[in-house]
């Protein structure tokens with residue numbers, strides 16, 4: 001009987017919030033602070049996305065929330081706005097530790113969230129201090145960052161655990177002060193090997209703390225975290241994402257594929273870019289880091305300036321490249337997500353407590369972090385130079401365009417070997433134009449003649465580069 005009543009309440013509440021998600025409420029009607037609304041307007045944001053319409057009122061009511069919504073749906077503001085609003089209400093309070101923790105899986109995401117929070121605070125002209133931690137910081141740097149203490153702490157779970165272990169943060173202070181705990185990209189945190197780190201601080205999270213889990217997919221990991229962290233028994237999983245493709249691939253992204261011999265991928269990419277068949281900015285995904293460098297050099301010889309982004313680059317360089325790309329300093333970025341390459345299968349399975357295997361897993365997963373959650377600004381086109389190895393990889397790559405209310409396109413170059421993956425993608429998203437907008441179809445704008453007209457020059461450049469790359473030892477012989 002009790003279970004039925006709880007089920008009914010949950011059902012009714014879900015219905016209410018489903019209705020809220022589909023109506024046209026403004027930020028003001030959601031109860032967002034006028035300063036934050038003005039700040040959003042300065043960023044060109046004037047109406048909430050569906051996940052924001054649903055999540056913001058709930059979070060403002062103080063509920064624990066598990067928010068599941070597709071990539072690029074605006075989850076960051078869905079938690080940042082109510083979190084800041086709560087802090088605005090009590091700017092001058094004395095405290096022993098930060099009032100809010102935002103935990104994310106990678107350093108790039110720490111940086112991304114940090115930039116977003118600081119810019120909102122500055123635009124609102126409110127005195128709040130934000131600290132961003134990373135695992136390269138020495139205990140003295142961590143101590144300095146936490147002096148004050150800041151109002152908001154943005155960190156990976158590992159770095160937070162380190163602060164506790166080194167005595168930089170006191171469990172009692174967390175227990176006395178923490179009001180909001182946010183786990184962003186919650187579906188990734190455990191797969192990044194953070195379980196023990198999370199377990200090391202959860203006992204110190206006070207029962208009164210509001211906990212939010214933001215995630216792009218549902219998984220057993222999210223359920224595990226939910227059990228580990230959420231205190232408030234009223235947990236609402238927001239009904240935005242189901243298990244079908246319409247829920248995960250943005251409807252405003254046109255998806256194309258091109259059949260292309262494996263050896264001609266450089267040439268086809270060149271043709272697509274040189275003939276301006278796609279709209280900028282362009283994010284190109286390769287499965288192999290060497291190939292990304294080769295592609296960069298090749299395009300450069302045709303006057304197309306690009307940068308590479310992969311987990312082998314030092315983190316500072318990665319952050320710098322992301323910042324420059326997002327600031328519009330160049331239009332083409334070649335990213336490698338090694339988790340989509342064969343190397344992933346060769347990774348040793350994680351043994352219990354095995355330091356070595358955990359390290360290896362972290363390395364591979366941080367490379368996956370190049371794709372997941374990163375908000376590449378104003379990307380219109382995603383090119384799969386190599387097909388990702390799974391439909392999930394495809395969905396995450398495509399999710400880098402068509403973010404929030406913008407539109408976008410994707411083109412996948414498919415060699416004979418990759419046809420099987422294309423078939424899987426087709427089975428998932430559909431390949432029949434009549435089925436609706438959310439399908440993958442053959443790219444109609446690149447003719448064989450157009451490709452062939454570039455072949456001779458491309459081959460000359462290719463041979464020139466071949467000797468060049470041998471000398472430089474930067475790239476391998478293709």
Ligand SMILES: Nc1ncnc2c1ncn2[C@@H]1O[C@H](COP(=O)(O)OP(=O)(O)OP(=O)(O)O)[C@@H](O)[C@H]1O
Nearest residue numbers: 047048049071072073074075076216373375403404
């Ligand atoms: N209400 C809005 N209107 C227009 N743009 C928005 C709105 N809210 C957020 N955005 C923009 O949409 C983009 C995607 O938002 P965000 O990074 O929060 O998505 P996400 O759901 O966290 O995606 P992912 O799961 O990939 O991390 C950002 O550039 C953000 O500035």
